[in-house]
Amino acid sequence: xxxxxxxxxxxxxxxxxxxxxLRFLRDELKITSVKDGCSEGVCGTCTxxxxxxxxxxxxxxxxxxxxxxxxxxxxxxxRERAVYAHSFASAGxxxxxxxxxxxxxxxxxxxxxxxxxxxxxxxxAIRGNICRCTGYVKIEEAILKAADFxxxxxxxxxxxxxxxxxxxxxxxxxxxxxxxxxxxxxxxxLDGMLYAxxxxxxxxxxxxxxxxxxxxLAHPDCVRILTAKDVxxxxxxxxxxxxxxxxxxxxxxxxxxxxxxxxxSTRQESLDEIIAxxxxxxxxxxxxxxPAQALAEGAPMLHEGxxxxxxxxxxxxxxxxxxxxxxxxxxxxxxTPHNDHAFMEPECAVAVPVGEDGLQLYTGGQSVYDDRRxxxxxxxxxxxxxxxxxxxxxxxxxxxxxxxxxHHAALMAWYTKKPVKVKFSRQESIAYHTKRHAMETxxxxxxxxxGRLTAMKARLLADTGAYASLGGPxxxxxxxxxxxxxxxxxxxxxxxxxxxxxxxxxxxxxxGVTQSCFAMETCLNLLAEKVGISPWEIRYKNALRPGDxxxxxxxxxxxxxxxxxxxxxxxxxESHPRAGIASAWKNSGKGVGTDDTGRCxxxxxxxxxxxxxxxxxxxxxxxxxxxxxxxxxxxxxxxxMVVEAPDTVRTPDSGTSTAxxxxxxxxEASKRAAEQxxxxxxxxxxxxxxxxxxxxxxxxxxxxxxxxxxPHPVSHVSYSFATQVVLLDEAxxxxxxxxxxxxxxxxxxxxxxxxxxxxxxxxxxxxLTEDFPIEGGRPLAKIGTLxxxxxxxxxxxxxxxxxxSEERELDKAYGAKGVGELCLIPTSPAVAHAYYRLDGTLRxxxxxxxxxxxx
Numbered sequence: 001x002x003x004x005x006x007x008x009x010x011x012x013x014x015x016x017x018x019x020x021x022l023r024f025l026r027d028e029l030k031i032t033s034v035k036d037g038c039s040e041g042v043c044g045t046c047t048x049x050x051x052x053x054x055x056x057x058x059x060x061x062x063x064x065x066x067x068x069x070x071x072x073x074x075x076x077x078x079r080e081r082a083v084y085a086h087s088f089a090s091a092g093x094x095x096x097x098x099x100x101x102x103x104x105x106x107x108x109x110x111x112x113x114x115x116x117x118x119x120x121x122x123x124x125a126i127r128g129n130i131c132r133c134t135g136y137v138k139i140e141e142a143i144l145k146a147a148d149f150x151x152x153x154x155x156x157x158x159x160x161x162x163x164x165x166x167x168x169x170x171x172x173x174x175x176x177x178x179x180x181x182x183x184x185x186x187x188x189x190l191d192g193m194l195y196a197x198x199x200x201x202x203x204x205x206x207x208x209x210x211x212x213x214x215x216x217l218a219h220p221d222c223v224r225i226l227t228a229k230d231v232x233x234x235x236x237x238x239x240x241x242x243x244x245x246x247x248x249x250x251x252x253x254x255x256x257x258x259x260x261x262x263x264x265s266t267r268q269e270s271l272d273e274i275i276a277x278x279x280x281x282x283x284x285x286x287x288x289x290x291p292a293q294a295l296a297e298g299a300p301m302l303h304e305g306x307x308x309x310x311x312x313x314x315x316x317x318x319x320x321x322x323x324x325x326x327x328x329x330x331x332x333x334x335x336t337p338h339n340d341h342a343f344m345e346p347e348c349a350v351a352v353p354v355g356e357d358g359l360q361l362y363t364g365g366q367s368v369y370d371d372r373r374x375x376x377x378x379x380x381x382x383x384x385x386x387x388x389x390x391x392x393x394x395x396x397x398x399x400x401x402x403x404x405x406x407h408h409a410a411l412m413a414w415y416t417k418k419p420v421k422v423k424f425s426r427q428e429s430i431a432y433h434t435k436r437h438a439m440e441t442x443x444x445x446x447x448x449x450x451g452r453l454t455a456m457k458a459r460l461l462a463d464t465g466a467y468a469s470l471g472g473p474x475x476x477x478x479x480x481x482x483x484x485x486x487x488x489x490x491x492x493x494x495x496x497x498x499x500x501x502x503x504x505x506x507x508x509x510x511x512g513v514t515q516s517c518f519a520m521e522t523c524l525n526l527l528a529e530k531v532g533i534s535p536w537e538i539r540y541k542n543a544l545r546p547g548d549x550x551x552x553x554x555x556x557x558x559x560x561x562x563x564x565x566x567x568x569x570x571x572x573x574e575s576h577p578r579a580g581i582a583s584a585w586k587n588s589g590k591g592v593g594t595d596d597t598g599r600c601x602x603x604x605x606x607x608x609x610x611x612x613x614x615x616x617x618x619x620x621x622x623x624x625x626x627x628x629x630x631x632x633x634x635x636x637x638x639x640x641m642v643v644e645a646p647d648t649v650r651t652p653d654s655g656t657s658t659a660x661x662x663x664x665x666x667x668e669a670s671k672r673a674a675e676q677x678x679x680x681x682x683x684x685x686x687x688x689x690x691x692x693x694x695x696x697x698x699x700x701x702x703x704x705x706x707x708x709x710x711p712h713p714v715s716h717v718s719y720s721f722a723t724q725v726v727l728l729d730e731a732x733x734x735x736x737x738x739x740x741x742x743x744x745x746x747x748x749x750x751x752x753x754x755x756x757x758x759x760x761x762x763x764x765x766x767x768l769t770e771d772f773p774i775e776g777g778r779p780l781a782k783i784g785t786l787x788x789x790x791x792x793x794x795x796x797x798x799x800x801x802x803x804x805s806e807e808r809e810l811d812k813a814y815g816a817k818g819v820g821e822l823c824l825i826p827t828s829p830a831v832a833h834a835y836y837r838l839d840g841t842l843r844x845x846x847x848x849x850x851x852x853x854x855x
Contacts, residue, residue, distance in 0.1 A: 001017070001063065001066040002066065002067070003067075003068055003070060004068070004069045004070065005029060005031070005070045005071075005075070006031075006070070006071060006074055006075030007075060012062055012063065012066070016028065016062050017061065017062055017063030018061060018062075018063060019061070019062050020039070020057065020058050020059070020060065020061060020062070021048070021057040021058070021060045021062055021065065021070070022034060022036060022046045022057040022058040024062045025048070025057060025072065027189075027268075030189060031072050031074060032180065032183065032184075032186075032187035033072050033074055033101040033179070033181075034048060034057055034102075034180075035098055035099075035101065035102065035184075035186075035344070035345070035394075036186060036346070037098065037099070037130075037344045037345065038346075038783045039058045039425065039426065040058070040426060040427075040782070040784065041056050041058055041059040042130070042783045042784045043099070043129070043130045043344060043426075043783060044056060044102045044106070044126075044128045044130055045098060045101075045102045045129070045130075045344055046102065047101075047103075047105045047106055047129060048070055048071060048105060049070070049072075049105050049108065049109055050065070050068050050070055051068060051069055052109065052112060053109060054105060054106045054125075054128065056128065071105070072101070072105070072180070073101045073104055073178075073179055073180045074179075076104075076179075080108070082156045083146050083150065083156055084107070084108075084142075084146055084178055084179075085174070085178045085179055086149075086156045086157070087142045087143070087145040087146040088100065088104070088139075088142040088174065089159075089170035089171065089174035090142075090145070090159075090170055091139075091141045091142035091145055092138045092168070092170075092171075092750040092751055092754045093138040093754075094171060094173075094174040094177050095133035095134055095395075095619035095620070095621070095754060095755075096132075096133050096343070096344065096345070096393060096394045096395040096396075096618055096619030097173065097178075097182060097392060097394070097619070098184065098343075098344040098345045098395060099129060099130065099131045099133075099344050100177050100178050101177075101178070101179075101180040103126055103129050103131070103139055103143075104178060106126045106128065106129050107125065107142075109125065110122065110125035110143070111143070111146060111150055114147075115147050115151035116147065116151060117143075117144070117147055119140055119144065122140045122143045122144060122791075123140065123791040123792045123794075126139065126140075126143070126791045127791055127792050128790075129790075129791075130342075130344065130788055130790060131344070131791075132341075132342055132343055132344055132395050132397075132758070132762070132788070133344075133395060133619045133754075133758045134754055134757060134758045135754075135757035135758040135759070135760055135761035135762075135794055135797060136757075136761065136790075136791040136794045137754075137794065137797055138750075138753075138754045138757065139791075140791065161637070161638060162631065162637050162638075163627060163628050163632075163637050163638045163641075164628065164631055164632050165628055165632045165747055165814045165816070166745060166746060166748075166749060167628070167748070168748060168749055168750040168751075169624070169628070169638060169748065171621050171623075171624045172624050172627060172638070172641075172643045173617070173623065173624075173643075177392070182392045183391050183392060184345055184348070184364055184391050184392045184394055185348040185362055185363060185364040185391045185423075186345075186346075186348040186421075186423055187391070188350045188362055190350070190352070192418055192419060193350070193418070193419040193420070193421055194264050194265065194416060194418050194419065194420045194421070195264070195266075195267065195268040195271055195420070195421055195422070196263060196265075196271075196408055196409065196412040196421070196422045197262075197263055197275065197422065198246070198259035198260070198262050198408060199259065199260045199261040199262075199263065199278050199280070200256060200257060200258065200259060200260065200431075200432070201255065201256050201257070201258040201260065202280065202284075203253075203256065203284045203287070203777070203778075204253065204254070204255050204256050204289075204466075204501040204502070204776065204778065205252060205253060205254065205284070205287040205288070205300075205501045205777065206252065206253050206282040206283060206284050207251075207252050207282060207283040207285060208248070208249050208250065208252070208253065208260060208280070208281075208282050209249065209281040209282055210249055210279075210280075210281040211227060211261055211279075211280055211281075212278065212280075212281075213227075213261065214279075215277040215278075215279065216263065216274050216275070216277035216278045218277075219265075219273065219274045219277060221265045221267050221270040221273075221274065222263065222265060222274050223265060223266060223416060224264045224415060225262065225263050225264070225274075225278075226246070226261065226262040226411060226412065226415060227260070227261050227262075228244070228245070228246040228247060228248035228249075229248065230411075231245045231246060231378060231411065232378065232379050232380040233245075233377055233378050233379070233380050236377055236403060237468060238401060238402050238403075238469060238470060238506075239468060239469075239470065239472060239473070240309075240467075240468035241377075242303055242467055242468050243402075243403070243467040243469075243504075244258065244259075245259070245378055245407060245408075245411070246258075246259045246260060246262065247259065247260050252285065254302055254499075255465060255466035255467075255501055255502065255503055255504065256431060256432070256503070256777065257431060257432030257433075257466075257503065257504070259408070261275075261278055262408055262412060263275050263278075264412050264416060264420065268421075285300075287500075287501035287777040288300060288307070288499075288501045289500060289501060289774070289776060289777050290463065290500060291440070291461050291462070291463050291498035291500060293500070294498045294499060294500050295307065295498065302466070302499040302500070302501065303499055307498055307499045307500075308496055308498060308499075309464045309468050309471050309472070309497045309498060309499050310464075310468070310471060310472040310475055310496070311475075312475050312476055312479045312493075312494070312495045312706065313494050313495075313707075314479050314482075314491060314492075314493040314494075314552065315491070315492050315493075316490065316491050316552070316553055317455070317489045317490035317491065318455075319455040319456065319491055319492040320455075320492070321490075322446060322454040322455030323444060323446045323455045323490075325454075326446030326447060326448065326454050326455065327447065327448050327449040327531075328446065328447050328449075328527055328530040328531055329445070329446045330443075330444070330445050330523045330526045330527050330530070331442075331443070331444045332442075332443055332519070332522065332523055332526070332842075332844055333440070333441070333442045333443075334440070334441045334515075334518060334844045334845070335438075335439070335440050335441075335844070335845045335846070336436075336438065336441075336514070336515045336828075336845075337436075337771055337772055337846060337847070338435040338436055338437070338438045338502075338505065338772035338774065339435060339508065339766060339770055339771075339772055340430055340435055340770075340772050340781065341395070341396070341398065341399035341433070341434075341435075341436075341508060341509075342783070343394060343397060343399060343400070343618075344394050344395050345393070345394020345395055346423065346424045346425065346426050346429045347364070347400065347405045347423070347424045347429055347433060348364060348405060348421065348422070348424070349361060349362065349363045349364070349405045349408075349410075349421070349422055350362040350409060350419060350420070350421045351409035351410045351412070351413035351420050351422075353413050353414065353416075353418065353419075354387070357381060357385055358385045358386070358387070359375065359379075359385065359386045359387070359410055359413060359414060360387050360389070361375060361386060361387070361388045361389070361406060361409065361410055362389050362390075362391055363388060363389075363390060363391070363406050364391050364393045364394065364400065365390070365393070365396075365400045365401070365406065365616065366393070366396050366398075366400045366401045366616045366618060366656050366657045366658060367401070367614065367616055367646075367655065367656035367657065367658075368389065368390050368614050368648050368651075369388070369614055369648060369653045369655075369656075370401065370656055371403075371406050372386045374403050374406075374407060375388070375406065375407055375410045378407050378410070378411065379411070379414055386410070386648070387647070387648055388646075388647070388648045389645065389646070389648075390645050390646040390647070391645070393616055393617060393619070395618055395619055396616070396618030396619070396657070397509040397762075398434075398506065398507030398508045398511065398658065399433055399434055399506070399507070399508065400618065401507050401656060402434055402469050402470075402504075404424065404429075404432070404433050405422040405423065406422075408422045409421065409422040427783075430782065430783065430786075431503070431779050432503070433504075434469050434503075434506030434507070434508075435465070435503055435504070435505050435506070435508065435772060436505065436508035436510075436514070436515075437463060437464060437471065437474055437497070437505040437508070437512065437515065438462070438463040438502075438505070439460060439462045439463070439478070439512075439516075440460075440461045441458060441459065441460050441461070441515065441516060441519045442458065442459040443456065443457070443458045443482075443519045443520060444456060444457040444458075445520070445523040445527060446527075447527050447531065447538075450531070451528065451537065451538045451541055452542060453487075453488040453527075453542045454488060454490060455488065455490035456482075456488075456491055456492075456493075456520070456523075457491070457493070458483075458491075458492075458494070458495075458516065458519070459494050460475070460478055460479065460482070460493070460494070460495035460496070460515070460516060461495075461496055461498065462475055462478070462495065462496065462497040462505070462512070462515075463498060463500050463505060464498060464499060464500075464504070464505050465500055465501075465502045465503050465505045466499065466500070466501060466502070467504045469504050469506030469507070470506040470507040470511075471497040471506065473507075473511070473659075474497070474506070474507065474508075474511050474512040475495045475496075475497045476495075476512070476706060477511045477512040477587065477659075478511075478512030478513060478515055478516045479493045479495040479512075480552050480587075480715055481512075481516060481584075481585060481587070482520060483520065483551030483552070484517070484520045484521065484524070484551070484583070484584075484585070485544050485550075485583055485585035485721055486542040486543065486544060486551065487542055487543070487544050487545070487548040487549065488542065489549055489553070491551045491552075501777040502774055502777055503774065503777075503779055509759065509762065509820065509821050510586075510821050510824055510825050511658075511659065511821055513584070513585075513586055513821070513825050514763075514766070514824065514825050514828070517582070517584045517825050517826060517828075517829060518828050518829045518832070518846065519844075520829075521582040521826065521833070522829055522832060522833070522842075522844065524538060524539065525581075525833050525836065526842075535573075535581050535833065536570055536573050536581060539581070539583050539723070540563060540566045540567075540570075543562045543563040543566060544556045544562045544563075544585075545560060545562070546559075546560050548560075549712065552713070552715050553710075553711065553712050553713050553715075554712060554713060554714055554715050554716070555712050556719075557811075559718075559742075559744055559804075559811055559815065559817070560721065560742070561721060562583070562585065562721040562742065564740075564742060564802040564803075565583065565721055565722055565723040565741065565742050565802060566583065566723050568740035568800045568802065569581070569723050569738050569739075569740045569800070572725050572727075572738045573725045576725075576727050577837065578727060578728040578729070578730075578834055578837055578838050579725050579726070579727050579728075579834060579837065580725065580727075580830040580831055580833030580834025580835070580837060581724070581725050581726075581830055581833055582723070582724055582826035582827070582830035583721070583722065583724075583826055584721070584722050584724075584825040585719050585720065585721050585722075585822070586719065586720055586818070586821050586822035587660065587715070587716035587718065587818075588659070588660045588661055588663070588665075588716065588717065588718035588719070588720060588817050588818035589659055589660075589664055589665055589701045589703070589716055589717050589718060589818075590655075590658070590659045590661060591659070591701070591703045591715050592703060592705055592706045592716070593703055594703070595700075596655065596665060596700065596701040596703070596717075597653075597654075597665070597698060597699065597700045597701070598613070598615070598654050598662070598664075598665035598666035598667070598668060598669035598698070598699045598701075599613065599614075599654050599666070599669050599696070599698050600612065600613045600652070600654070600669040600670040600672075600673045600696070600697045600698075601613070601651065601652050601673065601694060601695070601696050601697075602630065602670075602673045602674065602676075602677055602694065602695040602696075602697075603692075603693070603694045603695075604677075604687055604690045604691050604693050604694075605642075605691070605692070606691075607687050607688055608640060608642045608687070609630065609636060609641050609642070609677065610642045610643075610644055611623070611626050611627050611630055611641055611642065611643045611644065611670065612644045612650055612651040612652065613646070613651055613652065613654040613666050613669070613670065614646040614648070614651040614653055614654045614655075615646065615654040615655075615657055615662045616646055616656070616657040617657070618657060620657070620662070620755060621748065622662045622663065622666065623643040624643070624747075624748060624751065625662070625663050625670075625747045625816075626643070626666060626667060626670040627641050627643050628747050628748060629667050629668075629670040629671045629747075629813065630670055630671075630673075630674040630677070632671075632674075632814060633674035633675050633677070634674050634677050635681070636681075636687075640687065654666040659818075659821075660720070660818030660819065660820045660821045660822065661701075661818060662818075663747065663813060663816050663819075664701070664717065664718050664812055664813050664816065664817060664818055665699055666699075667747070667812075667813035667814075667816055668697075668699040668812040668813040669697040669698050669699040670697060671697065671813060671814065672698065673695045673696055673697030674695070674697070675697075676695040676697070677690075677695045680693070680695075699812070702714070703717060717812070718811075718812065718817050718818070719817070720741070720742055720743050720744070720817040720819055720822045721741075721822075722739065722740065722741045722742065722823075722826055723739075723740050723826065724739045724740075724760070724827055724830045725737070725738045725739075725830065726827070726830040726831050726833075726834045727834065728834045728835065728838055731852055732835065732838055732839075732851055732852035734764060734768075734795045734831070734834075735795060735796075736795055736796045736797070736798070737764075737795055737796075737797045737798070737827070738797075738798045738800070739756055739760060739797065739799050739800065739823075740801075740802065741756060741799065741800070741801055741802070741822070741823075742801075742802040742817070743801065743816070743818070744811075744815045744816050745814055745815035745816050746801055746816065747814070747816045749801065752799075752801075755819050755820060756799050756819060757797045757799065757823075758823070759819075759820075759821075759822075759823025759824035759827075760797055760824060760827055761789055761794050761797075762823075762827075763824035763825070763826075763831075764789060764793075764794075764795075764827055764831065765787060765788060766824065766827065766846060766847070767827060767828035767831040767832065767846060767847060767848055768787075768831060768853040768854060769788075769789060769793075769847055769853050769854060770786055770787040770788065770847060771786075771787055771847055772786070787847070828846055831848065832848055835848060835851060
């Protein structure tokens with residue numbers, strides 16, 4: 001048997017006949033543009049062309065393809081490569097990039113037979129391919145743009161952007177992602193590389209009595225098996241050190257993702273065989289599956305300190321007195337579920353031993369320095385012994401902040417002294433990695449007779465699952481933002497984050513604010529109804545304006561444009577009978593008194609300026625943001641720049657890519673470094689004259705701690721604001737979303753639009769279709785049942801930005817503010833309000849029931 005791949009005839013060995021085409025292309029031919037996003041025929045990241053038709057490579061056995069012609073992006077003609085690279089880059093269609101080669105081939109299957117497609121035909125062509133970043137809008141535009149080139153024969157223009165602030169330039173990594181040249185962690189193949197995988201808990205809560213490795217060690221492929229006794233320090237954690245690397249004999253598991261043993265094999269295919277030979281003796285115990293159970297008298301203590309992982313209380317003014325004196329009061333209870341991040345790239349890491357006691361770790365996480373710190377902590381070695389280099393990151397949304405596979409790869413490489421790869425399957429990612437916090441909330445909101453807000457009280461109960469992860473900061477943000485972007489000061493907000501035996505909850509785009517915003521904005525609509533004014537008017541009447549005091553006590557600065565976002569959508573809302581509205585705010589930076597520092601090092605090497613920060617790009621384009629800061633300050637252009645990947649040896653610690661912080665914090669650090677370079681260039685020197693010189697910039701975001709006794713504490717150095725309007729058709733389908741955003745001075749407007757469009761589609765899923773059912777502590781979801789929206793489901797989206805007055809002095813990072821999380825926060829309450837106007841039914845649980853999307 002033989003196969004033609006990209007024009008090359010490949011003989012198929014009998015041993016390969018039963019392999020999937022995906023594994024054959026990647027493992028045998030090393031064609032890594034074909035991505036393994038699920039191996040279940042759902043996501044489309046492995047799309048190839050077979051005989052000109054788009055096919056998911058994971059669904060076809062090699063032995064069934066005798067005589068077939070297979071094409072991957074590596075086999076595109078030079079003309080096609082140029083057209084697709086330019087079209088996708090210039091349209092802003094590339095974010096994390098993991099889905100893009102598959103999208104390109106799905107597009108080619110269409111454009112090879114139709115160079116004048118409609119947008120509807122484009123949506124149909126890519127319906128088998130999921131993108132979690134872009135919301136599909138920019139991808140559709142890229143395909144339509146490519147069609148124009150192929151139809152007209154027009155030449156592909158060169159990129160001539162200057163890279164200044166507010167200029168739409170292509171992202172620095174767009175072309176390599178489109179053409180499959182960029183490497184993610186799973187694309188690493190090394191000589192002699194071993195593979196490792198953990199035996200996981202058989203149930204959420206069991207007492208591990210004995211682990212018998214005898215038969216497993218006898219397997220011919222087995223290299224080594226490690227257990228908890230082999231771990232130098234078995235307790236690690238992103239913030240709180242409460243997460244076991246592995247569960248020891250005599251101890252209890254806390255969720256189904258707990259590791260009991262770590263198996264190493266010479267072949268990836270035999271890992272499950274070896275794990276099945278481990279004999280486990282255990283006693284299954286009754287799991288604690290809700291915060292209510294965990295707080296009940298007599299509940300088992302899941303951690304030594306008890307089941308309350310963290311608690312926050314924000315009290316200002318006299319909320320009880322204000323509520324008692326209010327003209328109108330609304331009181332409601334709400335529930336929002338767990339959600340899976342569903343980034344397209346499952347977690348993967350490769351660890352390589354260096355010297356006697358060092359490690360090189362290749363990861364795809366949200367901070368190389370966090371990975372280094374936790375790995376060194378686990379191994380009890382100096383951090384300098386661990387070098388971490390980031391490969392491309394195929395989406396994160398907060399879900400790649402914790403240790404998932406990195407520490408296990410490092411531990412096994414440490415013992416075997418050989419390279420080791422550890423990778424989650426899609427189902428393992430769904431079952432084991434962190435989720436959005438399920439949250440129960442109870443809100444009381446009051447106003448006077450004219451609709452001016454006077455007070456609110458809120459109680460928030462979050463299910464943080466088995467371990468703390470980022471549960472503490474998530475609860476803080478949920479509380480500090482719960483009162484909304486409005487001008488009133490009587491608040492009483494109490495939040496608790498509770499340990500259970502459910503899957504761990506951690507950072508997720510929106511970071512707790514998504515949950516509290518759904519409650520607050522719904523209450524606001526009900527208050528407007530009581531007062532007899534429009535939902536738009538009650539927001540405009542109470543919107544924060546420069547100089548106002550926020551509910552958390554901070555004074556809104558002159559860059560606050562919350563009211564302007566409402567002005568931008570007023571006509572859209574008021575002219576449509578089924579329009580829903582919601583507003584939101586979100587901090588930029590970690591804030592609340594934490595160490596929040598951005599750092600950038602510029603070095604002149606080989607006539608180029610190397611932009612060096614450890615800020616992880618999961619698709620948000622932070623490398624391009626920092627480059628544009630440098631271009632703006634120096635007058636140099638993108639052709640003069642090299643943006644380096646995060647690396648603990650090459651790039652200074654810029655903190656985690658979290659809390660919508662990098663544009664402001666590391667952007668400002670990049671600007672400060674660039675100003676030093678600009679000063680040197682103004683002295684008449686060229687880059688050639690400055691060869692070998694370095695310029696360092698640092699910015700520390702100074703804030704006040706939670707509970708500060710200052711009259712006006714600074715919780716965060718920057719806030720962004722947004723208002724969204726969701727329009728439904730008569731059948732209850734979303735027909736359009738209009739989004740108005742105050743992000744200050746957008747660094748790259750097209751890229752910023754893409755972030756917002758992607759966030760809105762994610763928010764529509766959160767509101768309408770996505771769920772993560774857990775039964776008895778066991779996740780029940782599969783990638784095909786998560787409810788992820790596809791291109792035909794995504795409505796038209798119109799993004800509008802507020803304008804910065806020329807009189808305003810541009811603040812940090814040339815006036816830019818973060819948008820990565822804010823983009824989805826107002827979506828779910830706006831959708832709920834649209835349905836309330838459609839049928840008069842108040843919906844207080846997500847995903848919304850009895851809609852055109854979910855019965």
